[in-house]
Amino acid sequence: MELLLIGIGTGNPEHLTLQAIRALNSADLVLIPSKGAEKAELAHLRRTICDEVLTNPATRVAGFEMPRRDAANPSYLDGVNDWHDAVARVWAETIAAHPGADRVALLVWGDPALYDSSLRIAARLGAPVTVIPGLMSPQVLTAAHGVPLNELGAPFLVTTGRRLREDGWPEGVDTLVVMLDGDCAFATLPPEGISIWWGAYVGMEGQILDHGPLAEAGPRILATRAAARATRGWIMDIYLLRRCAETEPVRA
Numbered sequence: 001m002e003l004l005l006i007g008i009g010t011g012n013p014e015h016l017t018l019q020a021i022r023a024l025n026s027a028d029l030v031l032i033p034s035k036g037a038e039k040a041e042l043a044h045l046r047r048t049i050c051d052e053v054l055t056n057p058a059t060r061v062a063g064f065e066m067p068r069r070d071a072a073n074p075s076y077l078d079g080v081n082d083w084h085d086a087v088a089r090v091w092a093e094t095i096a097a098h099p100g101a102d103r104v105a106l107l108v109w110g111d112p113a114l115y116d117s118s119l120r121i122a123a124r125l126g127a128p129v130t131v132i133p134g135l136m137s138p139q140v141l142t143a144a145h146g147v148p149l150n151e152l153g154a155p156f157l158v159t160t161g162r163r164l165r166e167d168g169w170p171e172g173v174d175t176l177v178v179m180l181d182g183d184c185a186f187a188t189l190p191p192e193g194i195s196i197w198w199g200a201y202v203g204m205e206g207q208i209l210d211h212g213p214l215a216e217a218g219p220r221i222l223a224t225r226a227a228a229r230a231t232r233g234w235i236m237d238i239y240l241l242r243r244c245a246e247t248e249p250v251r252a
Contacts, residue, residue, distance in 0.1 A: 001095070001127045004105040005112040005119065007134020011042075011204030013049050015135045023132045024049075025056040029101035031094055033066040038233040045204070046107045060101070064094040076162075084117055088124035111136045114158070115179050137238045138177045140203040145211055147197055147240070150175060161185040174243040184222055186241060191215035193244045200228055200237035214241070 004023050009015020016024075024030065032046045043063065050061050067086035073079030095104055111134045112118050122129045138158065142149050150156045157173045161181025165188055169176070178185065186196060191214035198221050200208040208228055210221050221239075229235040 001101070001125075002103050003122050003125065003127050003129045004103060004132065005108050005122060005129060006105055006132040007111040008046070008049060008107045008109065009135035010110055010137050010140045010202050011045050013052050015140075015203060016049065016053060017132070017134070020132045020134065021053045023130070024053060024105055024107075025059065027056075027059050027103045027105035029095065029098050029103075030054075030059060030061045030105045030107065031091065032061060032063045032107070034063050035066045041232075041234070042109070049107060060098060062094055062098060064090050066090070080117075084121050085124065087117070088121050091121065092125060108134065110134055114138075115160070135203070137179065137202055138240070141177075141197065141199045141238050141240060144199055144202055144207065144209055145197045145240075149177070149240070151242075164188075169243075176241045177238070178241065179238050181237070181239075184225065186214060186239065187218055187222060189214065189241075191218060195242050195244065196221070196239055197242075198237065198239040200225060200235055201232075202238060206232070 004027055006020050006023050008020065030050060032043055032050075034040070034043050047061070067083060067090060069083035070079050073082070095101055106118060108116055108118050110116060112131050113133070114136050119129070119131070138149060151174065154175065155173055156175035156177060157170055158177045158179065159170070161178055161183060162185070164176070164178055164181070165183065165185040169189065194214040195212065196214045196217050197211040198209065198217070208224060210217055210224060225235060225237060
């Protein structure tokens with residue numbers, strides 16, 4: 001068996017590359033995760049992609065219930081590893097229920113290489129893996145705002161809301177891309193001299209954007225985010241933070 005991990009971008013069927021479409025049509029089986037009623041839209045988008053680009057009548061599509069991570073586990077990493085074990089078991093069970101599926105595809109949100117678990121889960125099955133890259137959400141965010149990801153000759157750092165909240169702003173970098181932030185870690189920062197470019201559902205229908213000085217845009221984003229989550233039942237967002245040049249600390 002071979003696993004195909006296909007990056008699909010962020011919810012827009014036009015994000016698919018020609019390579020991704022060819023790989024999808026080469027699969028015997030496509031697995032579609034279901035993450036409960038509140039995130040049914042994500043499964044629907046994956047099925048829409050299959051409906052639009054699948055031309056191989058032999059390719060089967062099968063859904064499976066995605067296990068939930070135990071957020072009560074006191075060790076974050078242990079909880080994630082247990083969750084990955086559970087997902088790998090479900091993948092194996094779903095594949096076994098479809099005899100003759102020698103090439104199995106999974107449609108990965110964004111790209112399998114960036115804050116995604118699919119490569120680590122696939123390793124548990126011990127099968128050969130082919131990765132098809134996809135558009136990453138930082139690219140879609142900066143394109144939507146029309147801003148560069150990095151300053152001239154300068155580095156940037158991609159991190160998580162949990163790390164920003166627990167560790168504060170990392171040293172040696174003035175541009176941060178923050179993902180997987182369920183608690184709006186930007187609100188814990190002193191806002192002076194920081195600008196934010198924020199987006200929810202980037203690349204999808206109903207995309208929401210805001211930007212500006214963190215002191216002004218931060219409260220707007222908190223309110224907009226809460227309203228969007230209440231209306232849609234779920235939210236997926238990302239943001240870029242940048243310190244203004246004039247606020248850089250003096251270095252010896």
